[in-house]
Amino acid sequence: MPVSTSVPDKGVAVVTVDYPPVNALPVQGWYDLADALLTAGRDPETRCVVLTAEGRGFNAGVDIKEMQRDTGHAALIGANRGCYTAFSAVYECEVPVVAAVGGFCLGGGIGLVGNADAIVASEDATFGLPELDRGALGAATHLARLVPQHLMRALYYTSRTATAAELHAHGSVWRVVPRAELHEAALELAREIARKDGTLLRFAKAAINGIDPVDVHRSYRFEQGFTFEANLSGLADRIRDDFGTQGTQGTQETPREGRA
Template identity: 70%
Template sequence: MGISTRNHGDGVAEIVMDVPPVNALPVQGWFDLADAVRAAGRDRETRAVVLRAEGRGFNAGVDIKEMQATSGFEALVGANRGCSEAFAAVYECEVPVIAAVHGFCLGGGVGLVGNADIVVAAEDAYFGLPEVDRGALGAATHLARLVPQHLMRAMVYTCRTVTAAELHAFGSVLEVVPRDRLPAAALAVAAQIAGKDPYVIRRAKEALNGIDPVDVRRSYRFEQGFTFELNLMGAGDRHRDAFVSEGAP
């Protein structure tokens, strides 16, 4: 369990999140994920990366229980820095990253998927930012890469979710497949990329990042500043305590 990497013989690296019960990553988990993605991209034998998860859903964001069980602000700061590093690792990975999403993709999960190059999703996948209900802000930077501007704002304000089918209609999800076919579908896309000239693909990734209109690192860091403000004003603890007291997983 935790974060693991499997290197396939065809140049595809498969990184798997397996952190029961809901893949809500603790602080160290975000840094471990960032390290795994960066290591895969630096490996000259890697031509594409698949990022997927085991369990009930792709990712439920940060481990709020860990945060509330830690005195002071160390866990809050650690989670923010860890998320920032993991999201950036996906975006800056030297080779394309294919996110394979099933079940829930919430909070930090949206940060990972929004920064991926390609998204393949299971029919049961859904995406959302519950941050407002948790007294936080963040990952709207990445949600804006998946949905149109006005829907992004509605999702942030209301915490509503969207389905894989909706994202497929927008073009931000490449394929929607039955859940049992998800790993194979993502690996098939990765294998197609891995069959190209690896030098050209690495330069293509660099070029596409270079023409991106938004600096995702800076944009996300700006959002995080408001999370710190909410915490200083007491809203963060109030909403996180309520979440924990509800007995949420």
């Protein structure tokens, strides 16, 4: 299944995304992911959720091909609402969410991990927002939760990526491990969290969200308004077409199939 949930240990639910080839999610995929996260968090037996993915990378954003097939704006609106819903689900999940990130984490992937409670990453993991190369804007709200303000701006304007080791140095990644050890490392942290009292963990999640200095829902929604402007004006299509012909970045680091 593209989005599945398993329970490998008592108190730990694992939500896995599998959309080959690069985990660029279609509109329905974002909603399915949101439902899986919220459902897992509502289960009174769950004390921690691990969010992970199969395949080459963790997430490559939305399925651009789905948007290109749409002659109107329904796919654009759906993708924006779907991303908003999925990012919010990570944040609003009643228990802590540990993101297990292997390979590339781009566009919408930043929205997911930026709202997670903790991140475990593989040594080959890279994080970035190639939005300006794709004619889009968004998820600066979430990148700002991973790196300092000026680094966020430089990464955003250049579409460059940061490594797992760099994010670990900034304190946003809990642990960096070889790719083969990623799953177990994420479960190890989840098990430690799950040993706490379930009710108190829910109180803790709500309390920490309540003292956040930035309202992630309002902030991200504000960003999305500029994505609509870029698309409605035709600017986004021109930039995507230019990028597709010029190939300004390598496909291994920034898969062309997706963006936020």
